[in-house]
Amino acid sequence: MRVNDILESQNYTTTTVALITSELDGRVNVMSAEWSIRVSIDEFLIAVFVGYERATYQIIHSSGEFGVSYCSDEQGYLAYIAGNYSFKTHDKFKIAEFTTFPSSHIKPPLIEGCISNYECKVVDEFRTGDHAAFIGKVLAGYYDPDKKPLVFHKGKFHYIGTRMTHDHPF
Template identity: 25%
Template sequence: MSKESFPLSKVYGLLEPGPVVLVTTAREGRANIMTMSWHMMMEFEPPMLACVISNGNFSFDSLKATKQCVINIPTVELSKKVVDCGNSSGRTVDKFKEFGLTPVAASSVEAPLIDECYANLECRVVDDKMVAKYNLFILEVVKAWIDPRKEHPQTIHHLGEGAFMVAGETIHLPSKMK
C-alpha cells in the first residue's frame, strides 16, 4: 500500500462539507456576524440544515435564545473579511462596521442579511435537542435570497490551519435523480 498515516486532528480538512458561510444573529437590538464552516444539508423540502456553533462563541447564546439566524454565503471576493470576522469576537467588535459589511433587514427573521453575500438563507431553529451535548442546531430555511447578477459564484472552503480552497469548474454528468 502506498498510503501513509494521516493525523486525526486534521481529518476535518478532508471532509469540510460546503462553503464557508457568515452566520448573522440579532438579540436585544445587537446584530453579530460569525464565520462558520461546520454545516450540512439535511433535507430538500423544506430545506433543512445542521450546524455546529461552539458554546463559547458570542453567536451561540443569541441563536439559542432567539432561535433564528441568517446563513449568508460569501464569494471569494469577500475572503479577507470572512477570515477577519472569524478572527474577532462580537463581544468586543461590531463586525458590520469594522469590516464594512452592509446589514439588510430580513423578511422572516430578526437577524440581518449581509448585502455583499451572493446568497442569504433566513433560518429558524426547529430542533435543539442536540445543542446541550454537541452544540448542534437543526435549522429550517424559511426564506432564501440570491443575487442573480452573480452567475458563477466562487465560494471558499476551509481546509484547516488558514488554508482555503476556491470552488472552481462546474461539470455536468447525467443523473436519473429527479
C-alpha cells in the same frame, strides 16, 4: 501515500464558509461557520453547529432565529474577521465592511455580496460533542448567479476550480 493521523485528516475535507447573523436587543452579530449545511430536503432545514462559548450560541439560543449567508470568493476578509473576533469584545461591523440587507421573516439581517442567503427559524437544538446543533427551518432563500463560492480547504480560503466535463456526465 496514506497518512494515519486523526487530527490532520480533518484538514483534508473541503467546506465553504457561512456568515451566521443573529440579533440581540437590536444589536447584530456575525460569525463564520464552516459547519453549516442543508440537512433535509422536504422540509428545507439547515443545520449550523456553534460552539457553546461563542456569543452567537447565546444569541441564537435565546432568539430562536438566525441568518445564513454563504460567502462568495470576494469575501475571504469578512470570513476571517467574523471568525476571529467575538461580539463579546468587538463590533465586527466596525472592523470590516459587512453590508446587510433586511430579512423578511426574521430579525437579523443577511449579508450582501454572498452567493446565497437563508432566513432560518430554530426548530430543534441539541448537543453534538462540544458544539450545539441548531436546526433551522428555511423561511426564505436568495442567491446571486454571478457569484462564486469561497472554498475552505486545509485551513485556507480558495477559489473553486473548473468543472470536469470529460469522461463522465457530471
